[in-house]
Amino acid sequence: MRNSSLLAITVTLLVTSVASGAAEDNSKQPVAAKAIGQLGHEMRKKLTESLHKNGPAGAIDVCAKDAPAISNRIENELGVTIKRTSLQVRNPQNSPDAAELQLLGVLAAAHSAGEKLPQGVTVFPHNTRRFYKVIMMEQTCLKCHGDSTTMSEVVRKELATLYPEDKAVGYKEGDFRGIISATVK
Numbered sequence: 001m002r003n004s005s006l007l008a009i010t011v012t013l014l015v016t017s018v019a020s021g022a023a024e025d026n027s028k029q030p031v032a033a034k035a036i037g038q039l040g041h042e043m044r045k046k047l048t049e050s051l052h053k054n055g056p057a058g059a060i061d062v063c064a065k066d067a068p069a070i071s072n073r074i075e076n077e078l079g080v081t082i083k084r085t086s087l088q089v090r091n092p093q094n095s096p097d098a099a100e101l102q103l104l105g106v107l108a109a110a111h112s113a114g115e116k117l118p119q120g121v122t123v124f125p126h127n128t129r130r131f132y133k134v135i136m137m138e139q140t141c142l143k144c145h146g147d148s149t150t151m152s153e154v155v156r157k158e159l160a161t162l163y164p165e166d167k168a169v170g171y172k173e174g175d176f177r178g179i180i181s182a183t184v185k
């Protein structure tokens with residue numbers, strides 16, 4: 001696909017089918033954006049602080065315990081169900097549902113084809129109550145999601161104990177990691 005965008009075509013097709021019949025309803029976007037922003041912001045803050053204070057092995061708890069706790073709080077406060085998901089999950093509880101799986105496939109293909117992925121909080125195809133934000137891999141993430149052969153021994157052992165089915169390794173900086181997915185009630 002030289003002059004056309006795989007992502008644009010797919011999104012256009014999906015949006016067209018949503019829009020046919022009714023005007024697109026974007027009224028839930030602000031609350032979803034707030035929830036996604038809060039989870040992203042709080043996770044980043046806690047992770048940076050904990051990495052600085054306790055190192056990567058100590059910071060594993062931030063991802064393991066704080067992420068679900070923050071998600072629960074946001075759900076109670078804002079009425080938005082929120083999770084982080086990926087095609088390669090560390091924790092099977094974060095596995096994508098059918099709609100997330102389909103969307104992740106489209107985004108992964110677009111990224112592989114060299115497309116720029118949506119930056120902001122974007123509506124799901126076919127569902128005006130569901131929104132997502134793309135997560136990309138950064139340098140600091142690689143301490144726990146990078147090449148397992150060069151990872152710190154302590155981290156590797158801890159992850160192997162906690163997550164025997166871990167698929168979330170082997171990433172490089174700039175890789176497509178997954179999405180924060182939000183569903184407005």
Ligand code: HEC
Pocket residue numbers: 047055056057058059060061063064065067084085086088089090091092094135136137138140141142143144145168177178179
């Ligand atoms: C200190 C180690 C550590 C660092 C650093 C880290 N993660 Fe994680 N990550 C984890 C752990 C542990 C889990 C599993 C959490 C759980 O049990 O739900 C996880 C889960 C995730 C998930 C949920 C999907 C899944 O695989 O279960 C995403 C998305 C994610 N991490 C993205 C990132 C990004 C992006 C960064 C960098 C900004 C990052 N992580 C940095 C340890 C880490």
